[in-house]
Amino acid sequence: MLLAFDWTQLAQQTVIGLSAGGLWALLALALVLIYRSTGVVNFAQGEMAMFSTFIAWSLIHHGLSYWQAFFLTLAISFAGGVALERVVIRPVERAPVLTVVIVTLGLFFLVDGAARWFWSSETRTLPNAFSTRPITVAGVAFSIQDLGNIAVSLGVVALLFALFQFTKLGLALRATASNPDESRLVGIRVSWMLALGWGLAAAMGAVSGMLTAPALASFDQNLMQPVLLYAFAGAVLGGISSPFGAVVGALLLGVFVNLIGTYVDWIGTDLRLPVALAVILGVLLVRPAGLFGRASARRV
Amino acid sequence: MAEPLLQLEEVEARYGPVKALHGVSLTVAEGEIVAVLGANGAGKTTTLRAISGTVRRSGAIRFAGKSIAGRSPEAVARLGIAHVPEGRGTLSELSVAENLRLGAYVRRGRASIQEDEQRVLAHFPWLGDRRNQRAGTLSGGEQQMLALARALMLRPRLVLLDEPSLGLAPRVVAEIFRIVGELNEREGLTVLVVEQNAILALEAASRAYVLEVGRVALEGGSETLRRNESVRRSYLGY
Ligand SMILES: Nc1ncnc2c1ncn2[C@@H]1O[C@H](COP(=O)(O)OP(=O)(O)OP(=O)(O)O)[C@@H](O)[C@H]1O
Numbered sequence A: 001m002l003l004a005f006d007w008t009q010l011a012q013q014t015v016i017g018l019s020a021g022g023l024w025a026l027l028a029l030a031l032v033l034i035y036r037s038t039g040v041v042n043f044a045q046g047e048m049a050m051f052s053t054f055i056a057w058s059l060i061h062h063g064l065s066y067w068q069a070f071f072l073t074l075a076i077s078f079a080g081g082v083a084l085e086r087v088v089i090r091p092v093e094r095a096p097v098l099t100v101v102i103v104t105l106g107l108f109f110l111v112d113g114a115a116r117w118f119w120s121s122e123t124r125t126l127p128n129a130f131s132t133r134p135i136t137v138a139g140v141a142f143s144i145q146d147l148g149n150i151a152v153s154l155g156v157v158a159l160l161f162a163l164f165q166f167t168k169l170g171l172a173l174r175a176t177a178s179n180p181d182e183s184r185l186v187g188i189r190v191s192w193m194l195a196l197g198w199g200l201a202a203a204m205g206a207v208s209g210m211l212t213a214p215a216l217a218s219f220d221q222n223l224m225q226p227v228l229l230y231a232f233a234g235a236v237l238g239g240i241s242s243p244f245g246a247v248v249g250a251l252l253l254g255v256f257v258n259l260i261g262t263y264v265d266w267i268g269t270d271l272r273l274p275v276a277l278a279v280i281l282g283v284l285l286v287r288p289a290g291l292f293g294r295a296s297a298r299r300v
Numbered sequence B: 001m002a003e004p005l006l007q008l009e010e011v012e013a014r015y016g017p018v019k020a021l022h023g024v025s026l027t028v029a030e031g032e033i034v035a036v037l038g039a040n041g042a043g044k045t046t047t048l049r050a051i052s053g054t055v056r057r058s059g060a061i062r063f064a065g066k067s068i069a070g071r072s073p074e075a076v077a078r079l080g081i082a083h084v085p086e087g088r089g090t091l092s093e094l095s096v097a098e099n100l101r102l103g104a105y106v107r108r109g110r111a112s113i114q115e116d117e118q119r120v121l122a123h124f125p126w127l128g129d130r131r132n133q134r135a136g137t138l139s140g141g142e143q144q145m146l147a148l149a150r151a152l153m154l155r156p157r158l159v160l161l162d163e164p165s166l167g168l169a170p171r172v173v174a175e176i177f178r179i180v181g182e183l184n185e186r187e188g189l190t191v192l193v194v195e196q197n198a199i200l201a202l203e204a205a206s207r208a209y210v211l212e213v214g215r216v217a218l219e220g221g222s223e224t225l226r227r228n229e230s231v232r233r234s235y236l237g238y
């Protein structure tokens, strides 16, 4: 039985899980970024990512190559995130948490509605970011697309980490997230830092959406709703206050969900999400702040 | 007489509907240490907040010839006013080194910032060994000193120091005041310090204001105030 175990399949399924988990991790990181600076989960994060993906689709439709559209969409999404913060979030910057939650819920419907209004509801496709050929590593065949997704996700995470850890701007962003009042006293323009956080989150969501869509046979305006759920679950699993935790949580979740779907027959694809959520609940009972979160996530 | 570095005229401040300052006027000249004394709730902290812009205020506030009455805390910091707030004015989740770097956030010029860091660390030698420690894990006294060190990294023209003695052992408090005095003497640092410990404050400062319920009740040279009957009874306790 043990000898007959198919290690090749395990390796393949793990990589597929990491590929999906990496895309969830980007959106999870976007959620954490905004959670740390505003104390709320941005329910519109997934819809913003979907909107970005539609922008990319339009650009490609107008003749740009995938990667041209990719980078242009990143820039547009960043600017859009900053603008949303200025216009929608800034007025409630000092409002109670619940007010901000309601605003992000409103934003969910606003962005979703706008996407349905701009783009008809027919299904569409995005070209593949990477070759769909398989590649053989150590005798096991993997899809280049999965490996590419993993590489881009981890690359974006690494870039973000470098920004936060090694630059003056990153230091100011961290200071703002940890204590905005003190940050003001050293001269940091806190309000702009919050807007910048929204820009970064929107750009990360855009990457997630633009890599999620090509893997699907077709997509519509509901593209990112399951991704948001998985991203949220991953972030909570890892600890919503911890960027590192969110990434690890989403990756673990990706692998876990894919492996139980593969190896536990009765789960199949339909029951993956509920089973995953049940496991997360179990983890949270033991570690309420998530795997890597610190117990007191303070509202800042 | 030259214009003072800082001048408040009839400054009022409020927290929502609650008025905390009912017209405070005071001045601080360049190179001076000035103390603000008063009972709990007198408005000492609020006075410093009115200057740094962290409370809603009205009235005239002039700093180095400019009106700062309508400016945001960020803008006030950029003019060279370093506010060390009540409690531990550090970013507790960041390291000691990061706190110091943030102190110089609005400054340009890597070389002069690094030079200043050496200069500041000379006053707090033990901070150098704790560069990578999280500020939140320092002791209360150490955090207060880090907050002061961070303020100095701005190369400030004025430091607002709010109750540096709060909750600290007498020896640590004495050490902090010794350093402040030294900075004032050697580098001409200008300080507006709020203190409950009137004995220490009057020793360090050349002049002081006594606040009572949001108004200046008394002002004068430290010597004069020390000999004042009501100051002695209320704040010096002898
Ligand atoms: N955030 C706030 N909201 C409402 N009222 C406040 C706030 N902070 C201070 N006050 C009120 O303003 C008045 C002045 O407070 P302030 O903190 O300036 O006093 P203080 O002289 O610094 O006192 P202490 O010595 O206790 O620090 C007090 O009546 C206080 O209750």
Ligand SMILES: [Mg+2]
Binding pocket: B044, B045, B046, B086, B163
């Ligand atoms: Mg006070």
